[in-house]
Structure formats: C-alpha cells, structure tokens
Amino acid sequence: MRVTNFIIITSITSIFIIGCSSSKDTTKISGENNNEVALINETEETKEGEKINTGIVSKGEKEDPREKLLADAIANYPDSLVAMLKKTPCYGRCPVFSFKIYSSGSVNYYGKANTEMEGMYTGKLTDEKVAIVLKKIEKINFFELNNIYDTNVTDFPSVNVYANKDGKKKQIIDRQGGPKELKELEALLDEMIKTVKWTKS
Numbered sequence: 345m346r347v348t349n350f351i352i353i354t355s356i357t358s359i360f361i362i363g364c365s366s367s368k369d370t371t372k373i374s375g376e377n378n379n380e381v382a383l384i385n386e387t388e389e390t391k392e393g394e395k396i397n398t399g400i401v402s403k404g405e406k407e408d409p410r411e412k413l414l415a416d417a418i419a420n421y422p423d424s425l426v427a428m429l430k431k432t433p434c435y436g437r438c439p440v441f442s443f444k445i446y447s448s449g450s451v452n453y454y455g456k457a458n459t460e461m462e463g464m465y466t467g468k469l470t471d472e473k474v475a476i477v478l479k480k481i482e483k484i485n486f487f488e489l490n491n492i493y494d495t496n497v498t499d500f501p502s503v504n505v506y507a508n509k510d511g512k513k514k515q516i517i518d519r520q521g522g523p524k525e526l527k528e529l530e531a532l533l534d535e536m537i538k539t540v541k542w543t544k545s
Contacts, residue, residue: 408492410517411491414517418506418513421508421513425508426474427444428442428505429442429504429533429534429537433501439455439457439458440458440501441455441461443533443536445469449470449474450467450468451468451469451540452464465542468541469536480529485525486505486507486509486529487514489514489522493523493526495519502518504517505526505533
C-alpha cells in the first residue's frame, strides 16, 4: 500500500512540474510574438497624413502575419501614392528612411536614422521621371512577384517597395532573395532620391 501511494504521489508531482514548465514556455513564446507584432505595428505619420507600418516580424512557414499587415497598410495609402521605397533598421548603421512618389510628381522623404537627410523633406519629380518609374514597375511584372522575400538572418535590413498602377496596388518586403528585377526597381527609386531638389519641412 505504501509503495502504491508513493507511486501515485510521484506521478502527480511529475505532472505538476511538467505543466508549470509548459506554461512558462508558452508565456515566453507569446511574449516574443507580441514584441514582433508591436514592431510591425509601429507607425510613422507622413506629411500626407496616412499612417504606415515601419516594422518587420519573423517568418512563419504556415501563416505569415505580415501578409495581412501588408494588406492593411495598402488599404490606408491614398490613391495618389504611386510608388514608395522604405528601408528598415538593422543591428548596425543601416539607413532607415521612406521615399514616396505621388501621381502629381510631389515626393516626400522621411529620414529616420543613418541618412544624410534626417527628418521630413518635400520635393518634385518631373512627369517624365514619374513615367520612368511606372514603366519600370510594368516592365518587371511587379504585381506578379511574391509579397515577401525573407531570410533566417534577422540582422538584415528590409527593403519595402510599394507600387500603384492601373488600379493594382502591391507592397513587397525584400529582406533577402528578391529577384534581380526587383533589385533594379529598388536601385531606380534610390537614384530618383538623388535627383530631387529637397526642401526640409
């Protein structure tokens, strides 16, 4: 009888310990996910008044929460926004900024960190330059590309590219592995920044 009681008590104690351990693990995982979601929901308010996501979360093979966040962000962009290039932080001194092109040719630049221009700037692109950007978007079949190109290395910065053409709207997160055509569009938008005569707001 004593042996039986000892076995029962030992079993109950083991179950209790395992249960507590699982609870701690679950709390830790939940906390990590909350931090990631908080990062992706961090917003910046631009001169045009719309709020956009500025963060990133880790990849997930089954369901990537960024897909919905991208859709939510796009829904908040004004129809006049035709293209955007945004670069996010890394653990080093990566440039952090957003560059937006509107159908009127008006452009906004918001330098957040590690850039020559920090703060909000406004400027103007010619109709010809806006047309060059739109033509490039069409040429690379931007709207047929994946929404997310990612890597397991979380230290890498992300490049977010948005385009709005002929009623189609799409934003792509490119942390690593984006195709050559997408890199070409990113480079073109980077070059456009250098051609603008900027005025600090």
